[in-house]
Amino acid sequence: MIDRFIQSFDERVKPEIEFSNSAPSSNAMSVSDFLRITDNAVRSFGTAVVVGEISEIKNYSHIYFKIKDQSSSVDCVMWASSKASLSFEPKIGQSVEITGTSSLYQKTGQFKLIVNSMRPLGLGLIMERLKALQEKLYQEGVFDFHKRPLKKFINTVGVITSTDGRVVHDIEMTIKRRNPLINILVYPASVQGGGAAKSLINALNLANEDNRADVLIIGRGGGSFEDLLPFSDEQLVRETAKSRIPIISAVGHEPDFALTDYSCDLRAATPTAAAEIVSMLTTYDLNNSIDKMMSDLDRLIHSISDDIRFKLSYLVKTLDKTSIENILYSRELLLKNCISKLDASVNASYNRNLNILSKYDSILSKYEGKVLLSRIDSSINSHMNNMTNCIENKVNKLKEILSFDSRILGFDSNINGRLFLLNQAVKNSVYMLEQISVKSKLDKIRSDYIKNLTTLENLNPMSVLKRGYSITFDENGKLLDYDSLKKNMTIVTKVEKGCIISRVIDKKENEIK
The missing domain is CATH 1.10.287 (Helix Hairpins)
Structure with a gap:
């Protein structure tokens, strides 16, 4: 088969090549002819059975994917007619056995394997390692660290990614469009290749030492399964879990995943989605929030003012009631009332005694x-x-x-x-x-x-009073005895020269000797 390809190729290419500045050689082929001949030759190889691990996949009406082993990879395509016979859904990381024929895409010269059938063999080696690492970190509780909520008002966002791609540009454009008040700090790191994980760890440590950001976005744009592997590095996963600053993991596109998605505080489908999350409070929201707070503050001030005014009015009324003048006035009224009652009691007693004296005087007369x-x-x-x-x-x-x-x-x-x-x-x-x-x-x-x-x-009671005796009445002028006395009771004591007003503190019976 190879010989036929070489012979056909030799028939078209003569050993002597004439160079001309104005026209191609007589034995020269166009690119299309070359690719067509090569494609025919590759197709003539027949059917091949290949085992590999799916590292990239795009599932449309046709399936475009890539399979690989430890050192090589090949692009594959499965047309819709062959896709209909699949009994499973191909996913990244699966180890599969495919049957197909070689082909050369004549439009671009890209080599592809046209897949006629495919069956799953289980997880690929890399995927198995990732699953084992994921289970190990889960058992150690690395993924169970407290997930911190993001601040409502974010002033500064730290971005850990490569400055070569469009990730930084997309994040900046999204944040500036939604909330231009947010500051953006970029901590450059390699996101692909052998030293990417170490570079990401250094950038993460620098961001934590800097401690200027309210939240960090770590991630990159879409890529192959191998391209995203640095974000599943064990040491990077542990460092993101220990970060003092909340982290949003934004690796690849929606179907892509990395172990940092489990160790970070929040996962975003894409870096642009992460930018939308941190700028969730937009300028419009801020203005509305400020207007609402101003309205609430104004209402609160009026409420507090009304409350203070009411309390002040109440205190003024209370102070008026409890002022010295009012107290003295009330005490004066009470004293006048007591004096009036005492005068009435004395006059009544005097009149009673006078009537008694008149009666006896009439008898004696x-x-x-x-x-x-x-x-x-x-x-x-x-x-x-x-x-x-x-x-x-x-x-x-x-x-x-x-x-x-x-x-x-x-x-x-x-x-x-x-x-x-x-x-x-x-x-x-x-x-x-x-x-x-x-x-x-x-x-x-x-x-x-x-x-x-x-x-x-x-x-005559007046004569008795002259000898040092006294008479005790209550506030109403009623004559009192020992049993009628009570604590805190106001009493009026009549002596020879006037009256004594006092309050009962205690009473004590005569001691029997």
């Missing part, structure tokens, strides 16, 4: 010496007048009887005798009256009067 003598004198005068009137009446009657001259003369001696007898009787009566011991009776009456007066004076 009946036994007063002058009154008695006056009554006796009146009685004697009355008797004397009665006797005189009786004598005069009788004399007049006798004169009438004896008015006749003869009869008067006859009875003159009788009349004189009778007059004499009457005069004697009167004299005897006067003598008997004079013999009555009026003086002794008057002395006795005076003695009894003085005795009764002394008794009344001793019974």
Whole structure:
């Protein structure tokens, strides 16, 4: 087969080549002819069975993918007609066995393996290593570190990636469009090749030492499975898990994955998506938030002002009620009320005592010496007048009887005798009256009067007060005894010269000795 390809090629190419500045050699071929002949030759190799690991894949109506081993890789394509017979979905990292024919894409000269069938063999070597590392880190708890939420207001974003690609440009454009107030710090690192993992670790450590960023974005644009392997490096995964600054992992495109996706605080499908996450609070949102905060602040200020004004008004009213003037005024009213009640009580007591004294004075007045003598004198005068009137009446009657001259003369001696007898009787009566011991009776009456007066004076409450005694009333003027006294009770004590207002602190019974 190879010989036929060489012979066909030799027939078209002669050993002697003529150089001309104006026209190609007569045996020269066009690129299309060369690729067509080469393609025919490659296709003539027949069907080949190849085993490898899928490292890249694009699944459309046709499947474009790449398989590789430890040292080489080859591009493959599986047309839609062959794809329909697949019993599984091919994925990156799978080890597969494919059957196909070689082909040369004449448009670009790219070599491809046209796949007719494919069957899975399990995980590839690299994928197996990644799965083992993932399980190891999971068992150690590296992926269980506390996932920190991002700050609501992000001022500075640190980007750990290569400056050669479009990642930095895409992130900057996205952030500037959404929130130009966010600062961007770029920590350059290699993202592909043997030293990429070490370069990423150094950039990460530098960002943590710098400590200027609120959040870090570590990642790169899309690439092959091998291109993304540095982001699954064990040491890089451990360092991202220990970072003091929250990290967003943004490696490749949506279907791509790396172990940093599990160890970082947040995963983004692409670097642009990570930029949208950190700029989630846009300028429009900030303006609206500021307007809302200003409105809330204004409302809060008015609310606090109204509350303070209300409390101040209440305090002013309270101070007015509790001011010294009001307290003194209320105490003055209370004192006046107490004095008024005390005066009323004293006046009532005085009037009661005055009535009692008047009553006793009225009783005693009946036994007063002058009154008695006056009554006796009146009685004697009355008797004397009665006797005189009786004598005069009788004399007049006798004169009438004896008015006749003869009869008067006859009875003159009788009349004189009778007059004499009457005069004697009167004299005897006067003598008997004079013999009555009026003086002794008057002395006795005076003695009894003085005795009764002394008794009344001793019974007079005012006299008792003069001897050092006192009388205790409550606020209403009611007389109090020991059992009626209570703690904190206001009492009024009447003494000789006035009243004492006091409050009961305690009471104590007399001790029996």
